[in-house]
Amino acid sequence: MNATSSWVPRGALTLQTVAALRAAAADAVGRSPQVDLSGVTEADSAALALLIELARGVRAGGQTLQVRGMPAGLAALADLYGVSELLKSTDA
Template sequence: MPEHAMALPDRLTLEEAVLTLQRLDDQLAQQPDSTVVLDAASLREFDSSALAVLLELSRRLQARGKSLRVEGWPRRLQDLAGLYGVRELLTSA
């Protein structure tokens, strides 16, 4: 994981979405780099809410002049992002 990378929790479902979004938004806003890296490798239990959180984090970072790059995609999350057509929105460097 890069020096300033943050990690997603191991569980991110609708139940955890709001708190996870708040926690990550606060932490990512403090990152000094123009591209913020978020590691998804630890994500084990998730639903489409995980994508909603990632997309909202990306939108908030763009509003601050930054971009989000998600690394360590679990295979099932890749498939879900492809199904919804949003993978390209979350892999920008």
């Protein structure tokens, strides 16, 4: 687990899993607006929707959601939907 990330999901982040993770993700990101997705093995548009929801909540508090380890497929979806600017990558 990355010591600087508040939410570090593992495994699938998909339509089947996102609903169960939503509250914990929002709580963790509310404390520290950082997400480490390097342990995510599968992600779909539901994952992107959750990240956008988290980013908007963080932005309402005057901060920016920082995302590390975003899977390439999820980054491509964000670009396709024109929302990649909401998800600040901290990867080098």
